Amino acid sequence: MDFKTKTTEELRRLVADNKGKLKAFRFATAGSKTRNVKEGKNLRKEIARALTELKQKKA
DSSP: OOSTTSOHHHHHHHHHHHHHHHHHHHHHHHTTOOSOTHHHHHHHHHHHHHHHHHHHHHO
């Protein structure tokens, strides 16, 4: 996913969506319903990348 071509609004929406997915993932993990344990790590990295790009665009 290329974050440099996205607008700030798209990045904010992406961060919000991924935070919701991460929350759902954590609840599914607690209930042992998830199979893909790498999903949480990937979501956290994607959130960090989007936030980094937002900060760079803001500066």
